[in-house]
Amino acid sequence: MVDLKSIRSGLVGLMALLLLSPESHAAPEVIANGLFKDKAMLTINGKTRLLKAGQTSPEGVKLVSSNSKQAVLIIDGVRTSMKVSQRISSSFKSAKAPPTVTLPRSSNGHYYARGAINGRSAQFMVDTGATSVAMNLNHARQFGIDVSKSPVSAASTAGGIVKTYVVDLQRVSVGAITIHNVAATVVDGDFPVNILLGNSFLSKVDMSEQSGALVLKKKF
Numbered sequence: 001m002v003d004l005k006s007i008r009s010g011l012v013g014l015m016a017l018l019l020l021s022p023e024s025h026a027a028p029e030v031i032a033n034g035l036f037k038d039k040a041m042l043t044i045n046g047k048t049r050l051l052k053a054g055q056t057s058p059e060g061v062k063l064v065s066s067n068s069k070q071a072v073l074i075i076d077g078v079r080t081s082m083k084v085s086q087r088i089s090s091s092f093k094s095a096k097a098p099p100t101v102t103l104p105r106s107s108n109g110h111y112y113a114r115g116a117i118n119g120r121s122a123q124f125m126v127d128t129g130a131t132s133v134a135m136n137l138n139h140a141r142q143f144g145i146d147v148s149k150s151p152v153s154a155a156s157t158a159g160g161i162v163k164t165y166v167v168d169l170q171r172v173s174v175g176a177i178t179i180h181n182v183a184a185t186v187v188d189g190d191f192p193v194n195i196l197l198g199n200s201f202l203s204k205v206d207m208s209e210q211s212g213a214l215v216l217k218k219k220f
Helices: 004-020 138-143
Strands: 029-038 037-042 047-052 063-068 071-075 078-082 100-104 113-115 120-126 133-134 151-158 159-172 179-185 195-197 205-211 211-216
Touching: 004 211, 029 063, 029 071, 029 078, 037 063, 037 071, 037 100, 047 063, 100 113, 113 195, 133 138, 179 211
Parallel strands: 120 195, 133 179
Antiparallel strands: 029 037, 037 047, 063 071, 071 078, 100 211, 113 120, 113 159, 133 195, 151 159, 159 179, 205 211
């Protein structure tokens, strides 16, 4: 005879496993209805929530920061940004989030970043006015960059006209962001003092300022 009690017990156990399974968990559906400074009006799973920066909704959605243009949220452990009227459905986690780096503004008003050039540790200063990544000849030697066969040009500096070399960097990394085949300028002499993170790298990322920090997000 069929043991109905055993079948019921097995079904209950199976349902419990399904409920606990990570695959059965769906991230909440979020709609940005209104964005303000340090506040966001969201619809989360059909319920309206007004969150302040730092608050987490009952559905587990945390508002990191917000202004009139966009809000930065943590949804199901994933950091993402939203604009007004944008919707994020439960399937958003299937798309890999682009690498993001946040750089605090230093006391002198500049943004500095730790990273690497061709796999070797480097310290950058963000310079949106620089056409390319730029470094002096001593920097280039530290990274094993040979300029002897590189195209030669010239640039005007405070110290006069200097010789420059155009090189191609295999890869430049800042935090989790890596860009390959990045054009760079090597200046003959001690200028610039800092390695400049210029537009040959910055043009490959989206940039935004949030709460005194510069946020870089790799473009796909």
